[in-house]
Amino acid sequence: MSNVIIIDASKVDIGLRHRIGRNGPELDMVHQFIDITAQKFKQKKTSLAVFIEPMVDTAYPDVVFAEYTPNLLDNWHPLRNRLEIIDIKIFENIRAMRGGNASSIIERTHFSYKTIMLAIERLTDSGLIERKNGKWNSKPLKEIYGIKRLISVEAKMGQWDILLNQADANKWFASESYALSPIKTPKESTIQRFKAYGIGLYSFNDGEVIEINKAEKQNLPTSYMSWMFNEWVGRYATQY
Structure with missing residues (x-):
């Protein structure tokens, strides 16, 4: 059995809503990024749940990766x-x-x-x-609580200001918040802005993901929404 699951709320009612992304280069980039991340993760002993545009309060982060230990499910009531x-x-x-x-x-x-x-x-x-x-x-x-890392990723083809604001907003529930862009070598001033906010930065170019800088890591859970991701993972994994 794969240790990577894509959370599909249309298959199991877990109390979560998703937004359907618009087709285009940004969505293509996100899906390729998910595929690469999932392939790398299969070597690990922990498990990974992937949320694509989940409704988080009033926002929809592009993707959230929840790394969790399988024993989260051992005593699931x-x-x-x-x-x-x-x-x-x-x-x-x-x-x-x-x-x-x-x-x-x-x-x-x-x-x-x-x-x-x-x-x-x-x-x-x-x-x-x-x-x-x-x-x-x-x-x-x-x-x-079985989630070890809760990584949010916001993607934009450019629009650094919007990307930074969206990624920064995700820190209230995520252990690490990242921004994803197809720009291979952002300006040093841009990199420093993201570092100042504790936001990690990924570049996706020619099918390759490069981590330009790491996000600052927060202890989990950071809020009730960190708990909701824990509950959504447990509900999905025990019912589907």
């Missing part, structure tokens, strides 16, 4: 497949608080008591949280 974004938002707050009771969770999130309690019930039943010493606490991260 089927009720996790029913969790909604509001549940994950509340869960991430509980985790960030290192546990909390209903009052402290309401104070932090400003959600209603009913919303909090319904989410807590679903999170408990799905095995993500447990109650200890009067507080709800997250299970240990290593038991419930």
Whole structure:
């Protein structure tokens, strides 16, 4: 079995929407980049899930690569497949608080008591949280979060300013954010701008991918959306 999967939301309902890209040189470049990345990855012991233009809040990054350990699926509770974004938002707050009771969770999130309690019930039943010493606490991260790297890639044929802004916006959920361009040798000033923002830069030219500079790496999860990618991978892999 291949250790690379392309997440196709049309085959399995995992609560994720995609945008259908427009045909053209930019989309061709993205698909070739995905093929090259997937071929290189097949030598690894971890697994790779590829998301093409997934809906992330109100944006659609061109591609997101989620590198994960297969044991993410070992104890996957089927009720996790029913969790909604509001549940994950509340869960991430509980985790960030290192546990909390209903009052402290309401104070932090400003959600209603009913919303909090319904989410807590679903999170408990799905095995993500447990109650200890009067507080709800997250299970240990290593038991419930399997993504090791979450790499977003934005592609443009040029338009450096737009490319930089889009790649920078992806850092709220990704461990590494990259920009992809067909320009073989960008100006040094352009390279330095991307470095200053912590954005990695790939050049795709003549069928070859060159990493011009590495992205700064953040620890995962960085936000509730980092968790959603974890859940989408688990749902897809356990149902398809």
